[in-house]
Amino acid sequence: MIDGTSPATDVPPPHRLIDDDRLAGHSVVANSTMNRERVLTGVNSYARELGFDPAEFLDSRGPAPSWLDLCSGEGQALRAASRQLPRAVITGVDLVGPLRRAELPDGLELVTADLGQWSPARRYDLVTCVHGLHYIGDRLALLERAATWLTSTGLLVAHLDPATLRRPDGTDASRPVLAALRAAGFDYSARHHRLSLRGGRPVRLPFTYLGANPDAGPNYTGQPAVASYYRDGGR
Template structure:
């Protein structure tokens, strides 16, 4: 993780930057396991736990500035280093990947934590990934790995667990890249071909 920002600190379950844009969390089956990466203060997770106390909810954030513990399990860790003990039915990341250095590595890690029928969905700005010769190779490689990308909403999604690789090697990141489409400072990630 190269940078983090106050944008995620007070996010709620509903609202402009809420989770309903990504996935209907409240429609999860009873007992489902939900992991939220870069969860900020975790207020959205606490909101969900009140409405759906039957969900097993875990939130991970680098800063560890959590609103409360309650029925939600909070972990202070980097999404690029943390390893969960279990698989999840849903993995989300709302506006968190903007601040991660190895964005592609984070995508692969999150998809590997899914249960067989699980869903990963996250805000993902493909323009924050730099490849030699431009980004033309990024989206086809992601599609070949089973990810779908909505360029208009800047949202990436995958259904089912993934344990493969992408044909790129992480080189480093620039946390002074400037503002992204959200208006917040973001991190630019650099890769080379791994082939």
């Protein structure tokens, strides 16, 4: 049963949807607050949002685990995990990047890049995106790519708001999209808005991206988010 979805309102005509190159410069997306203060454990933390402590998960993966965090903001959680696990390889990627200049622990890299254009040179035991997909235009394409960035036993966890997935006429596209994600091996927790995948693999979702509306208004987090428009059928 899928919950947390609602019909679209104030649907922009197709010619007013914007592509991801323009979306990257929009104030809703190129923000300076995403994951700036979120720490590893505690009240405002990755552990709370993900439902597990990333450092504990990595510690169970062997002597040299790896973690890729998408939309990493200031990277405070990554810094803490890197100090706890000095042999870990940890990468954070963010459109704006860290605003505070501080020396990084060994093994930690913070990359400033557009996730629509960036790809890693390795695979990871853990790939996370804490509330970051809300600001990605073609989020299904990113999920397809991220599935291939996992090791064979790796774990991907990302927050997804199905209510921001739209058909060309602006109506709710959550049911077919979630059905396709589940068919590809993903699990979705409607209660926590968390999408997960275990084990890297090629994924191809049967939708064509049409563009985004960055003026869709707040999503379930209460913050402004991007609505992504798709039509049925492969690319």
